Amino acid sequence: MKVLVADDEAGVRDIIEKLLFRLGHEATVVEDGRKAFDEATTNNYDLIITDIRMPRLNGIELLKAVKTTCIETDVILLTGYYDMDVSIMALKNGASDFLIKPVDLNELSDAINLIEKKRNQLRSSEAREKIKNQTRRLSDLLFVAGGIAHEINNPNTFIKGNVETLEKFWEIIHPYIMKSIKEGIEPPAKLEYIIQEVPQLLKAAQKGSDRIRQITENMRTFASAEENSRIFPIDLNICIKEALDDSVDELKEIGLELTLSPDLPRVVINEKLLREIIWELLNNAKNALQTTESPIIEITSQSLNDNEVMLSIKDNGEGISSENRDKIFTPFFSTHPRIGRPGLGLSKVYAIVMQSGGSVSFSNEGKRGTRFTVVLPAAGARSIQ
Amino acid sequence: MRILIVDDEEEILAMLRRNLELEEFEVVVSNNPYDALDLMKNHLFNIILTDIKMPGMSGVELLQEIKRINPLANVIVMTGYSSMSNVVDCLGSGAVDYFVKPFKDLQSIINALKQARERVLRWRKAMGMT
Numbered sequence: 326m327k328v329l330v331a332d333d334e335a336g337v338r339d340i341i342e343k344l345l346f347r348l349g350h351e352a353t354v355v356e357d358g359r360k361a362f363d364e365a366t367t368n369n370y371d372l373i374i375t376d377i378r379m380p381r382l383n384g385i386e387l388l389k390a391v392k393t394t395c396i397e398t399d400v401i402l403l404t405g406y407y408d409m410d411v412s413i414m415a416l417k418n419g420a421s422d423f424l425i426k427p428v429d430l431n432e433l434s435d436a437i438n439l440i441e442k443k444r445n446q447l448r449s450s451e452a453r454e455k456i457k458n459q460t461r462r463l464s465d466l467l468f469v470a471g472g473i474a475h476e477i478n479n480p481n482t483f484i485k486g487n488v489e490t491l492e493k494f495w496e497i498i499h500p501y502i503m504k505s506i507k508e509g510i511e512p513p514a515k516l517e518y519i520i521q522e523v524p525q526l527l528k529a530a531q532k533g534s535d536r537i538r539q540i541t542e543n544m545r546t547f548a549s550a551e552e553n554s555r556i557f558p559i560d561l562n563i564c565i566k567e568a569l570d571d572s573v574d575e576l577k578e579i580g581l582e583l584t585l586s587p588d589l590p591r592v593v594i595n596e597k598l599l600r601e602i603i604w605e606l607l608n609n610a611k612n613a614l615q616t617t618e619s620p621i622i623e624i625t626s627q628s629l630n631d632n633e634v635m636l637s638i639k640d641n642g643e644g645i646s647s648e649n650r651d652k653i654f655t656p657f658f659s660t661h662p663r664i665g666r667p668g669l670g671l672s673k674v675y676a677i678v679m680q681s682g683g684s685v686s687f688s689n690e691g692k693r694g695t696r697f698t699v700v701l702p703a704a705g706a707r708s709i710q
Numbered sequence: 711m712r713i714l715i716v717d718d719e720e721e722i723l724a725m726l727r728r729n730l731e732l733e734e735f736e737v738v739v740s741n742n743p744y745d746a747l748d749l750m751k752n753h754l755f756n757i758i759l760t761d762i763k764m765p766g767m768s769g770v771e772l773l774q775e776i777k778r779i780n781p782l783a784n785v786i787v788m789t790g791y792s793s794m795s796n797v798v799d800c801l802g803s804g805a806v807d808y809f810v811k812p813f814k815d816l817q818s819i820i821n822a823l824k825q826a827r828e829r830v831l832r833w834r835k836a837m838g839m840t
Contacts, residue, residue, distance in 0.1 A: 475790055478790040478811050478812055479719045479722065479790055479811070480721075481812045482719070482722055482725075482790070482811040482812040482813065483719065483721040483722045483724075483725045485812045485813070486722070486725040486726070486729070486812070486813060486816055487721075487725050487728075489815065489816045490725060490728050490729055490816065493729075493732070534812070537812075538812045538814075541812075
């Protein structure tokens with residue numbers, strides 16, 4: 326923890342600083358309340374240990390000021406005598422503990438340990454809450470996405486079908502138009518241009534409609550939990566190799582470094598979905614590598630313990646900026662909006678991995694690059710459906 | 711050969727009708743499962759192409775009703791929301807083929823209907839009907 330110590334007695338500051346150092350904390354010491362307050366409000370402290378009687382700003386005033394500006398900072402008050410009123414005032418103003426001088430170092434270290442434990446618990450429950458909220462938000466979104474996919478499908482079915490029909494009709498009438506021209510029937514203006522353009526505009530319409538179909542199909546894949554119901558234990562390494570074989574063309578400019586651990590336990594996930602995870606992560610890495618001079622993707626598989634298998638895909642690309650860290654798994658979020666598909670890849674990975682009882686995380690690696698890590702349950706770790 | 715197409719989306723009916731009439735099918739359409747079943751009771755349809763996600767009746771129920779009216783009907787199902795278990799249930803209830811909307815290409819659906827037509831014609835011939 327980052328700890329601030331405020332006491333006007335140098336000896337006391339010294340003892341506490343040494344204790345904190347021994348307990349593995351980072352200590353800053355100041356000799357009066359005013360300095361303590363300035364320090365506390367400019368740097369973020371986990372804990373302040375302060376004397377009550379100090380020049381310029383006493384401990385109680387410091388406590389009140391700190392609790393209004395940095396509410397999450399814990400404060401331990403030290404006092405030279407026991408005074409009921411002062412102790413009540415201290416606790417009422419949010420002090421975490423109250424110790425009487427001369428300070429018993431065992432007592433103080435117990436108090437510090439207790440605060441550290443409490444802060445750690447709070448932090449992990451906050452992190453859990455955050456993940457829970459994210460998952461909930463995502464599942465709401467996926468539900469909506471599934472509904473939208475369904476709504477779009479019907480109109481797209483007849484757009485696509487009619488364009489295809491029109492292509493067929495055009496093939497039938499085209500030779501007749503050509504024949505009429507040959508037979509000298511006066512052609513309308515720009516007929517040549519129209520004849521040349523019609524097949525292309527039909528193809529373009531068909532292409533647009535196909536793209537919509539692909540989007541709705543993608544939305545459905547991760548909106549539908551049923552997709553995941555048929556799962557067999559499968560070999561992650563084989564899936565990685567197959568995914569790489571499928572992507573030979575797309576990855577031909579990129580150096581690949583594989584570290585695949587032999588004898589991996591099999592993973593419990595739908596095979597098609599696992600392929601999609603790998604494919605999406607490769608695709609994401611490839612997009613991040615567009616401006617990298619010697620692009621490299623590192624792929625690692627590893628058994629974490631008896632019941633989990635890890636897949637990690639690392640690129641030496643542009644990395645993820647801090648403002649994008651929270652959005653990375655959000656559907657339709659993309660830093661490369663012009664490339665192909667509209668930001669569904671990583672949210673799909675997230676949804677599939679979560680559905681499969683695994684976890685996915687990412688970290689920036691050094692100056693350049695991002696590593697995505699997927700952890701999946703291994704066969705045997707949980708009953709197989 | 712007469713074919714019945716059932717879908718709650720009129721434009722899909724119209725689109726399929728255009729294509730199948732081009733292939734010399736006699737096309738009858740219905741935009742809801744109840745009218746469709748009434749039509750089947752009054753006319754013989756050997757080939758039926760139907761959506762399985764329409765308001766009022768599940769795909770399996772519709773299949774069971776169709777089979778009760780004409781056990782020999784060749785039923786091909788279409789679904790917009792590809793829940794595979796739904797399709798599997800329909801195949802288990804006697805559908806002969808299925809297509810996911812939007813169709814990847816129309817030709818495969820036309821081919822499936824042509825195959826059904828061949829089957830019906832062969833059967834009729836074998837039974838001495840012309």
